[in-house]
Amino acid sequence: MYRYYFSLALRSLRRNAVLSALMIAAIGVGIGASMTALTVFRAMSGDPIPAKSRQLFTPQIQIRGPNHPDSESEDGLPTAVSYSDAMAWMRARAATRQTATYATWLSVRPPDPKQKPLKTVVRVAYHDFFSMFTVPFKFGAPWTQADDDNRAAVVVLTRGVNDQLFGGVNSVGKTLRLDNETYTVVGVLNDWLPIPRFYDLQMVPFGESDRLLIPFTRAIDREMAVDGSTSCYDESGASFADMLKSNCIWLQFWVELPTPADVAKYRLYLGNYAAEQQRSGRFAWLPRTQLRDVREWLAYRHVVPNEVSLLLLLSFGFLMVCLLNAAGLLLAKLMSRAGDIGVRRALGAPRSAIFAQCLIETATIGLAGGVLGLTLTGLGLLAARSLLDADFVALTHLDWADVGIALGLAVAATLLAGLYPTWRAARVQPAWQLKAS
Amino acid sequence: MQILPILSAMRRNKVGAVLIALQIAVTLAILCNGLFIVQQRLALSHRPSGMVETDLFAIDNEWIGDPTDVSSRIRADLAALRALPGVVDAANTDQYPLTNSGWSEGIDLKADQQTRSAFMSLYMGDEHLIDTLGLRLVAGRNFEPSEILDRGSTDRVQPATIIVTRALADKLFPDGSALGRSIYVEGGKQPTQIVGIVERLQTPWTGTGGWQEKYFEFSVIEPYQFVDTGSWYLVRTKPGQLAAVMQSASKRLLELDRNRLLQKIEPVTDTRVSAYRDDRGLAVILAVVCAALVGVTACGIVGLTSYWVSQRRRQIGIRRALGATRGAILRYFQTENLLIATAGALVGIGLAIAVNLWMVTSFAMPRLSPVWAVLGALLVLVLGQLAVLWPALRAASVPPALATRSA
Numbered sequence: 001m002y003r004y005y006f007s008l009a010l011r012s013l014r015r016n017a018v019l020s021a022l023m024i025a026a027i028g029v030g031i032g033a034s035m036t037a038l039t040v041f042r043a044m045s046g047d048p049i050p051a052k053s054r055q056l057f058t059p060q061i062q063i064r065g066p067n068h069p070d071s072e073s074e075d076g077l078p079t080a081v082s083y084s085d086a087m088a089w090m091r092a093r094a095a096t097r098q099t100a101t102y103a104t105w106l107s108v109r110p111p112d113p114k115q116k117p118l119k120t121v122v123r124v125a126y127h128d129f130f131s132m133f134t135v136p137f138k139f140g141a142p143w144t145q146a147d148d149d150n151r152a153a154v155v156v157l158t159r160g161v162n163d164q165l166f167g168g169v170n171s172v173g174k175t176l177r178l179d180n181e182t183y184t185v186v187g188v189l190n191d192w193l194p195i196p197r198f199y200d201l202q203m204v205p206f207g208e209s210d211r212l213l214i215p216f217t218r219a220i221d222r223e224m225a226v227d228g229s230t231s232c233y234d235e236s237g238a239s240f241a242d243m244l245k246s247n248c249i250w251l252q253f254w255v256e257l258p259t260p261a262d263v264a265k266y267r268l269y270l271g272n273y274a275a276e277q278q279r280s281g282r283f284a285w286l287p288r289t290q291l292r293d294v295r296e297w298l299a300y301r302h303v304v305p306n307e308v309s310l311l312l313l314l315s316f317g318f319l320m321v322c323l324l325n326a327a328g329l330l331l332a333k334l335m336s337r338a339g340d341i342g343v344r345r346a347l348g349a350p351r352s353a354i355f356a357q358c359l360i361e362t363a364t365i366g367l368a369g370g371v372l373g374l375t376l377t378g379l380g381l382l383a384a385r386s387l388l389d390a391d392f393v394a395l396t397h398l399d400w401a402d403v404g405i406a407l408g409l410a411v412a413a414t415l416l417a418g419l420y421p422t423w424r425a426a427r428v429q430p431a432w433q434l435k436a437s
Numbered sequence: 438m439q440i441l442p443i444l445s446a447m448r449r450n451k452v453g454a455v456l457i458a459l460q461i462a463v464t465l466a467i468l469c470n471g472l473f474i475v476q477q478r479l480a481l482s483h484r485p486s487g488m489v490e491t492d493l494f495a496i497d498n499e500w501i502g503d504p505t506d507v508s509s510r511i512r513a514d515l516a517a518l519r520a521l522p523g524v525v526d527a528a529n530t531d532q533y534p535l536t537n538s539g540w541s542e543g544i545d546l547k548a549d550q551q552t553r554s555a556f557m558s559l560y561m562g563d564e565h566l567i568d569t570l571g572l573r574l575v576a577g578r579n580f581e582p583s584e585i586l587d588r589g590s591t592d593r594v595q596p597a598t599i600i601v602t603r604a605l606a607d608k609l610f611p612d613g614s615a616l617g618r619s620i621y622v623e624g625g626k627q628p629t630q631i632v633g634i635v636e637r638l639q640t641p642w643t644g645t646g647g648w649q650e651k652y653f654e655f656s657v658i659e660p661y662q663f664v665d666t667g668s669w670y671l672v673r674t675k676p677g678q679l680a681a682v683m684q685s686a687s688k689r690l691l692e693l694d695r696n697r698l699l700q701k702i703e704p705v706t707d708t709r710v711s712a713y714r715d716d717r718g719l720a721v722i723l724a725v726v727c728a729a730l731v732g733v734t735a736c737g738i739v740g741l742t743s744y745w746v747s748q749r750r751r752q753i754g755i756r757r758a759l760g761a762t763r764g765a766i767l768r769y770f771q772t773e774n775l776l777i778a779t780a781g782a783l784v785g786i787g788l789a790i791a792v793n794l795w796m797v798t799s800f801a802m803p804r805l806s807p808v809w810a811v812l813g814a815l816l817v818l819v820l821g822q823l824a825v826l827w828p829a830l831r832a833a834s835v836p837p838a839l840a841t842r843s844a
Contacts, residue, residue, distance in 0.1 A: 022740050026733050033726055068552065105666070107501040107698070119499045119667070119698055180502040225590055232593075232624065240591055306645075306800040307719050310474070314723070317467045317792075318730055321460055325737035328456040332744030387718030420452065 002360065009361035013368075016333055020365065023329045027369025030322025031410045032376025037308070037315040039381060039402055044206065045304045048194035049133065053294035056132060057095075057255050057263065059270055061085055062287040063247050077290055079301065080202065080231070080249040083220075090126070094269040095255035096262065097128040100216055102251050103203055104224040108212070109177035110165050120161070121203075121227060122178075123210035124219040130156075132256045133199065138162075140172035140187030143215055147186075151221045155183040156213040162188045181222070183214065196303045198294050200252045202228035205303050226250045267291055319413070327417035330365070334358055334425040345430035355426040362418030363411050370410025374398075377406060443773050453741050458781035461817050464734045465785025466792050469813040471723045471730075473793070473805050478720045481645060482713035484653075486534040487602070487637035489571030490705045492525075492674045494683050495533055497701040498690065499667035508587045508664045510694060515565075517689050518670060523678035524686075528569040528671050530562045531590070531663040532641050535705070535712040539641035544657075545621040546609065548628070555608050556652050557601075557622075558640035561588060561661040567600070567635065569673045575603060577616045577633035580660040588661035595625035596659045600633035604654035622657070643712045667700070679704055731820060738824035742770065746832040753832055754839030763833040770829035771822060778821035782814040789813065 013020040047053050060077045063085070069076025086100040106122045129135070130142035139162075143154045155176055162171055171185045196205035203209055223240040232248040257263045270289040278286050292300055341354055378398060447454050498514070500507060511529050518527035532539035543553035560566070563585045567574060577600070584598055599622065606615035619628035638656040642649040670690075674682040687699050746753070753766055793805035 019740060022736050026736065029729055029733060033729070107499065107666075109501070117501045117698055119501075119700060177502075242593075243591065307715065310796070310800060311719070311722065314467055314471060314726060317463055318726055321463045321467070321730060322733055324456050324460040324463065325733055325740075328453055328460070328737055328741045331453060331456070332741055336744060336747070384718070384722065387721055388715050424452075 002356075005357045005360040006364065008357060009364040012333075012337070012361055013364065016336070019329055019333050023326050023333070023365050024368045024372060026322045026325045026329070027366060027410055027414055028372025028376055030319035031370055031373025031406055031413075032380055033315040034312075034319040035373060035377040035402065035406045035409070036380030036384060037312040038405070039377065039398060040384060041304065041308050041312045042402075043195060044308055045298075046195060047295060048196055048198045048298075049294060052132075052134065052256070055256055055258050056294050057257055057266070057291045058297055059089065059253060059255065059266075060290040060292070061270070061274060062285075062289070063249060063283075065283075066285055073300070075290070077288065078231070078249050080229075081251050081253050082247050082249050083244045083251060084247075086251045086253050088273065089253060089255075092269065092273075095257055095266055097132045097256040098254065099126040099129045099132060100251050100253050101125040101129060101200060102216075102219075103200060103210065103227045104219060105227050106178045106212070106224070108161075108165070111174065111176065112165075115165070120211045121209045122219075122224075123200075123213045124216050124224065125213060126216050128256075129213070132254060133194070135192055136190040138188045138190040139170040140185070143186050148215050148217050151217040152215060153181060153183045153218060154186045154215065156187040156189060157185060158189045158211050158213075159191055161211045178212070178214075179222075196298065198298055198303075199254055200228070201297075201301050201303065202252070220244070263291070323413050323417045326365075326369075326414060327421065330362060330418045331421040331424065334361075334421045338425070338428050341425055341428045342430045342432065345428060351426045354428070355422055358422040358425045359415065359418070362414055362422060365418075366411040366414025367407065369414060370407040373410055374403060374406050377402070440772065440776070443769065443776065447773065447776070450745065453745070454777050457738060457741055458777050458784065460734055460737055461778050461781030461821065462785035462788055464730055465782055465810075465813050465817050466788035467730055468727055468816065469785075469789040469805060469809050470792050470796065471727045472813070473809050474802075475720045475723050475727075477803065478716040481643075482709075482716050484639070485637060486639045486709070487570070487572055487635065487654075488534060488705060489673075490709060492676055492679050493569070493571065493705040494672055494674070494679060494686075495701070495703055495705060495708065496670040496672070496686065496690070496699055497667065498670055499698040499700050501696045501698055504696060507666070508662065511662060511664060511668070513693060514670065514690060515563075517693055518672055518686055519565075521682060521685055521689060523674050523682045525673040525675055526565050526569040527673070528562050528566040529663060530560055530566060530669050530671060531665070532558070532560060533570070533669055533671060533705070533708075534639040534641055535643060535708045536641045537643055537712060541640070541652075542623045544605075544609065545624070548621050548626045550621070554620075555605060555655060557605055557655045557657050558642075558652070559623075560638070560656055560658045561663040562658055563660070563662055566658060566671075569671050570638070571673065572638055573636040574600075575634055575636045577631070579633060580658075584660040585662055586660065587664045588659075590663075590665045593623065593625075595622055595627045596629055596661065597627075598632045598660055599629045600635060600658040601631055602638050602654050602656045603634055603636055605657065606631065606634050608655065622659075645716075671705075734817075735820055735824040738774065738821060739828060742774065742825050742828040743831070746770070746828050749832075750835055750839060753835040754837060757835060757837035758840040766833040766835070767829050770825055770832055774821045774825040774829075775818065778818050782817055785817065786810045786814055 049056065059081070060079070061081065062077055063082060064070070064078065070078045073079050090098060090100060102124050104122050104124055105119055107117055107119045109117050127142050127144055127148050138159060142156065143152065147154050155178065157165070157171065162168060165176070166174065171188060174185050175182050176185060197203060197209065228250065230248050230250040232246060255266060257266050270291060274287040274289050277283055344354065381398065504510065515527055515529055518524060540559040541556055542559050544555045544557050546554045564580045564582055567579055580598065580600070588594060599620070601615065607613070609615060609620060610618060615631050616634060617631065619630050622629050637654055639654055640652060640656050644650065672682065672686055683702055683704070687702055690697070690699065756766065789810050790805060793802070796802040797804055
C-alpha cells in the first residue's frame with residue numbers, strides 16, 4: 001500500500017511540476033543554508049577530546065588584586081599562569097598527571113642540506129602531556145621523567161614534519177638541529193589535531209600549528225621566549241630569569257583528575273595554595289582560584305567566533321521562512337486536489353488512508369528537498385572555505401552524521417510544515433466535492 | 438477600492454494569509470539584521486590604517502640559528518634596502534598594522550599608578566619608520582638618529598621620547614596639551630616625553646567588539662631598533678615598482694646573509710585583504726542569504742496567490758460579467774497583498790528589533806537604527822507587490838464569459 005502511495009506521490013509531483021519544484025527548491029535552499037552553518041558550528045564547538053574532557057582541568061589563580069580584574073575574562077580571573085605558580089603546582093604533584101605548557105618558535109635545519117631551513121611553532125611541555133591528552137604515536141614514545149629532570153635535548157615530531165624532513169621513515173634515534181643545537185628524535189606522532197586546540201587558546205584554536213614538541217625544562221633552560229601573550233602586572237626586570245621570578249602570566253597549566261574525589265581534593269589543594277601565598281606576603285588579598293574542565297574552559301573562553309553563531313542563527317531563521325513557504329505551497333497543492341480526494345473518500349477510503357497518502361507525498365517532497373539541500377551544503381562549504389579564513393573552515397567536512405541530520409531535518413521539517421495542509425485534506429467532505437464538480 | 442470584501446474573502450483563506458504574513462515578518466527580521474551587519478562589516482574593512490598602503494611591502498625576516506650580532510646585521514640590511522633602485526625608504530619594526538599580531542602595553546600619567554590610564558600598541562622603529570609607513574606627523578617632530586637604541590623582545594625598558602597617535606593623545610590629555618608632556622609607559626618609573634603626534638596609526642588588531650575595537654587607534658612609536666630573532670622590514674617603493682623591488686630586495690638580502698629565512702614577502706594591500714577576509718566573507722554570505730531569502734519569499738507569494746486565483750476563477754468571471762474592469766480585478770489582488778504584507782511588515786519590524794536587541798546583549802553588536810527597519814519594511818512591501826503582479830495579471834485576464842459556463 002505504501003509503495004502505491006509513494007508512486008501516487010511521484011505522479012502528483014509530476015502533475016504539479018512547477019509547484020513541486022518551487023517547494024523542493026525552497027526546502028533545499030533552506031536546508032542547504034542551515035546545514036552549512038550547522039556543519040561549521042559543529043566542527044568548531046565540538047568536544048576535542050570526548051573520552052577525557054571531563055577529567056582534564058585547568059586551574060586559575062587571581063594573581064592581581066580584586067580591584068584589577070582581567071578585562072578579557074568574564075569573572076576577571078587571568079587566563080594564563082605565572083612561571084612560579086606553575087612550578088609550585090608541578091612540584092606539588094597534587095594531580096594524577098600535570099603539565100605546564102607554552103609555544104615557542106625555533107629554526108630547524110633539515111638533515112638534507114638541499115632543503116631550506118625553516119622556522120616553526122614548537123610545543124613545550126612535560127612528558128605527562130602525551131598520556132594526559134592521549135596523543136597517538138606512530139614511531140617511538142614520549143620522552144621520560146628522566147628527560148624532563150635532565151633538561152634533555154630530545155624532540156617529538158608530528159607526522160607532517162617527519163614526512164617533510166625524513167621522508168616519512170622511522171626517524172627515532174636520528175638527530176635534528178634546532179636553533180644550532182642537536183636534538184635526538186624520540187618519537188613521531190600519528191595524525192593528531194584536536195579541534196579546537198583546547199590546551200593552549202593563546203594560539204589560533206583552529207588549524208595546524210604545533211609541529212615539534214620538546215621538554216619544558218629544556219626550553220626554560222635555553223630561555224626560549226613564548227610565542228603568544230605575556231601579561232605583566234608589575235615591573236618584571238629586564239632578563240628572562242627576572243621574568244621567571246615575576247608575576248607575569250604566560251603559561252597554560254593542565255591537570256588530569258580521573259574521579260570527582262580527585263577533583264574535590266585538587267580544589268582544596270588550590271585553595272590552600274592560595275591561602276599560603278597570601279600568608280607568605282606575596283599577595284595582600286586572598287586569591288580566588290578556579291578549576292575548569294575542557295568543555296567549561298572552551299565555553300568560558302568563547303572559542304566559537306560570534307560570526308559563526310550569528311550565521312547559525314540567521315540560517316535557521318532562513319530555514320523557517322522556507323518552511324512557512326513550503327507550508328503555504330503544500331496547502332495550495334493538496335487543496336487543489338480536493339476533487340480527487342473527494343472521489344476517493346466517496347469510494348470508501350477512510351480519513352486515515354487520505355492522511356497517510358498526503359503525508360507520504362509530503363515526506364517525498366521533504367526527502368527530495370533534503371537531497372537538494374545536501375548538494376547545496378556541499379557547495380556552501382566550498383564557498384565558505386574560499387570566502388573565510390582557511391583555518392576557520394578547512395577542517396569542516398560533511399560526514400555521515402551530517403548527511404543523516406540534513407535528510408532527517410528536511411523530512412521532519414517538511415512533515416511539520418505539511419501537517420496542517422494534510423489535516424485539511426483529510427477533512428475534505430466527499431459529498432461537497434462530488435457536487436461541486 | 439473596497440477593503441471589506443477583501444477582508445471577508447481573506448477570512449475564508451485565513452491560513453494561507455497568515456502563512457504569507459509570517460513569512461514576510463521573518464524575512465524582514467532577517468533582512469534588516471543581515472543587511473545591517475553587511476553594511477557594518479564593509480564599513481569596518483574600509484577604516485584607514487594611517488599607512489599609505491600602496492607601494493609598500495613587508496618582509497618577515499627570521500634569523501636562523503640565533504646569531505649574536507643581529508643589531509649590526511639589521512643595520513646592514515636596512516642600508517642595503519635603502520640603496521636599492523626604486524626604494525623610497527625602508528625601516529625595521531616589531532609589528533605593522535593589519536597583521537592581527539602585535540605588542541601591547543599600558544600607559545600611565547603618573548609613576549606608581551595602580552590602574553592604567555590607557556592601553557596602547559607598541560611600534561618600534563628608527564627615524565625612517567614614519568616616512569616608510571607614510572604616516573602624517575601633525576605635531577612635534579620625528580626621532581633623531583641619535584635617539585635610536587637597540588631593544589629585544591624580552592627587554593623591559595622605557596624610552597626617553599615617544600611619538601603617539603592623535604587618538605591616544607586626546608585620550609590621555611583631553612585638553613589637547615599632549616605634545617611635550619611626560620607619560621609613564623610599560624609600568625616603568627622613568628618619564629617618557631611625547632615629542633610627536635601622528636594623525637593616525639592603527640593597532641595591528643582588526644577584530645570587532647571588545648578591546649580590539651576600543652583601542653583601535655591607540656598606538657605609539659618608540660625610538661628603538663627592534664633586535665630579535667625575527668622582525669619585519671617595511672619597504673616603500675616608487676610608484677609602480679613594487680613587484681620589481683620585492684624581487685630585488687629578497688635577492689639582495691640573501692646575498693648579504695644566507696643565514697636567514699624570508700618567511701613572508703607581502704604587499705601591504707594583500708595584508709589588508711587577508712585581515713578583513715572574514716568580514717568580507719561574512720558580508721558576502723549574508724548578502725547571498727538575503728538575496729535567496731527574497732527569492733524564496735517572492736516564489737511563495739507567487740505560488741499561493743496563483744492558487745487563490747485558480748480557485749476563484751469562477752467568482753472573478755462573475756465579477757467581470759457584472760461590470761468589474763480588468764483594473765479592478767488587478768487592484769483587488771494588489772490590495773489584498775498589500776494588506777497581508779503590511780500586517781507581516783508590522784510584526785517583522787518588532788521581530789527585527791527583538792533579534793537585534795538579543796544580538797546586542799549576546800554578541801556585543803551595535804543597535805539597529807529604526808531607519809533600517811522602516812527601509813526593510815518598504816522593501817518587503819515592494820517585493821510583495823512585484824511578486825503578486827503576475828498572478829494578478831492572470832486573474833485580470835479571466836474572461837467574463839467564464840461566468841456563463843459551468844465549472
